[in-house]
Amino acid sequence: MSQADIETLRAGYEAVSRGDWDAALRGLHPDLEWKPAERHPLAGTYRGRQQFERFFREQWEPFEEVRVEPEEFFQRGDRIVVFLRIRSRPKGSSATVEIRIGHLWTMRDGKAARCEVFAVRQEALETLGLSEQDAHADS
Numbered sequence: 001m002s003q004a005d006i007e008t009l010r011a012g013y014e015a016v017s018r019g020d021w022d023a024a025l026r027g028l029h030p031d032l033e034w035k036p037a038e039r040h041p042l043a044g045t046y047r048g049r050q051q052f053e054r055f056f057r058e059q060w061e062p063f064e065e066v067r068v069e070p071e072e073f074f075q076r077g078d079r080i081v082v083f084l085r086i087r088s089r090p091k092g093s094s095a096t097v098e099i100r101i102g103h104l105w106t107m108r109d110g111k112a113a114r115c116e117v118f119a120v121r122q123e124a125l126e127t128l129g130l131s132e133q134d135a136h137a138d139s
Contacts (some may be wrong), residue, residue, distance in 0.1 A: 005107045006073050009082060012112065013068045016056065025049045029111035037101070037119040063088045071100075074130060080105045081124045104128060 008027040030084035034046040046055050060066050065088065067132040068126060072083040081104045089096050102124030106114040125131065 001108070002075060004110065005080060006075070007074070007079075008107075008110065009080060009105060009112060010070055013070050013082075013084070015026050017067050017069075026054060026083065028052065029113035029114055031113060033114045035114075037115045037117045039119060040117070060088070062090055064091045064093075065089045074125065074127050075128065078107045079128055080107065081128050081130075083121050083124075088117055 012024050015021070015027075028049050030049065032047065032049055032052055035054045036043050036046075036055070042055060042059060043123040046052055067087045069087070070082050071085055074081040078121045082105065083100070084103060085098060085100050087096055087098050088095060102118040102121035104116045104118065104124045105112050106126055114126070116124075118127070
């Protein structure tokens with residue numbers, strides 16, 4: 001695994017959780033392409049750092065707190081699958097919402113250039129050409 005690429009992604013997730021958009025955007029390629037899961041209410045293709053930031057600010061506006069926690073990384077060449085847990089708390093509530101998803105990143109020039117989001121983690125691995133068993137055997 002390219003530890004530098006994984007650390008770039010990890011730093012980005014940490015920055016997003018802190019609400020530090022300047023730091024989060026640093027690890028993104030200027031030509032970033034962001035593709036939420038097809039069943040997401042804001043599905044579509046978002047291009048560039050500005051659209052990426054706007055997507056998340058709009059999506060997370062109703063929440064008091066959002067924590068993005070990468071759990072596992074699987075790399076094949078310039079592509080990295082990240083299994084994530086996202087915990088959020090709506091404004092004015094003590095309830096916590098938790099989802100687990102997969103991101104499939106393509107890295108270019110040390111930056112995150114493309115991300116496809118999968119509601120089902122296994123689908124992210126399959127798109128990378130790995131089964132979960134293969135992925136864990138490699139790590």
